[in-house]
Amino acid sequence: MYAKLTDKEFETFREFIKKISGIHMKPEKKILIESRLAKRLRYYNLSNYSAYFDILMKDDVEQQMFIDIITTNETSFFREHHHFEFLRDHVLANARDNVRIWSAACSIGAEAYSAAFVCDEALSARHLRYEIVCSDINTEVIKTAQIGLYPEKFISQIPQKYLKKYCLKGKGKYEGHFIIDDKIKQNLLFRRLNLLEPLPSDMGQFDLIFLRNMLIYFDASEKRKIVENVSSKLKKDGYLLIGHSETLFNITNCVKQLKPTIYTK
Ligand SMILES: C[S@@+](CC[C@H](N)C(=O)[O-])C[C@H]1O[C@@H](n2cnc3c(N)ncnc32)[C@H](O)[C@@H]1O
Known part of the structure; x- marks a missing residue:
């Protein structure tokens, strides 16, 4: 059974994302954040997103990994030729x-x-x-x-x-x-x-x-x-x-x- 990201947890992550990267995560990105962070929950064997947030608060290396996961990196060669x-x-x-x-x-x-x-x-x-x-x-x-x-x-x-x-x-x-x-x-x-x-x-x-x-x-x-x-x-x-x-x-x-x-x- 997969953990669900609650609205309150999503708000907490949104505020933190804004603080560390400036990125304004739109409300409709909740599912995206939930699925991108699911692998970190599995990695730490956690049953909810609040427990992951507690780890995030204490660990600088995890914070960089978090940034790496939440940023959108879509690109291509000769984009806008x-x-x-x-x-x-x-x-x-x-x-x-x-x-x-x-x-x-x-x-x-x-x-x-x-x-x-x-x-x-x-x-x-x-x-x-x-x-x-x-x-x-x-x-x-x-x-x-x-x-x-x-x-x-x-x-x-x-x-x-x-x-x-x-x-x-x-x-x-x-x-x-x-x-x-x-x-x-x-x-x-x-x-x-x-x-x-x-x-x-x-x-x-x-x-x-x-x-x-x-x-x-x-x-x-x-x-x-x-x-x-x-x-x-x-x-x-x-x-x-x-x-x-x-x-x-x-x-x-x-x-x-x-x-x-x-x-x-
Ligand atoms: C969609 S990609 C664009 C890549 C390329 N410039 C292009 O147009 O194809 C956006 C990039 O911005 C980076 N990014 C997001 N927030 C940033 C910040 N605060 N400082 C530096 N780079 C950031 C992301 O990690 C991501 O790689």
């Missing part, structure tokens, strides 16, 4: 120096590697370098991004020319997977960051920041905090890209809109 065309035609075509990009809620790295393929193709012949910082609040997805090993189901999202040039077919125990070439991976840096917290002073400034499909999980005041925090790392003429279902209208004026989903300082 026009952003990668914008990167190629506006940022890389005009680059006179090395280029720095930040994938600020990178999930498993598909966004960052898509950008890396485009950068490598555009910049290597011109002897310019690029660096892509990848960060997320979820440590599990960062580990996956760092390894750069993906199931073949992602292959159809990647243009053939990049697959041939930058992806290697998995063999033996990696059968059914492909791996990103080291010559691409060496341009990526990985770190765990909560975008609601003060950002490290050693991050430097960026020519382009991807902040896509992450703001949807936050309410207006948190959205403002995140965008202002992240935009503080944008170079004067840099670009901030958000997801197609997101807008900064009535949220903040710290960046101005160039076209839908594309902002600059």
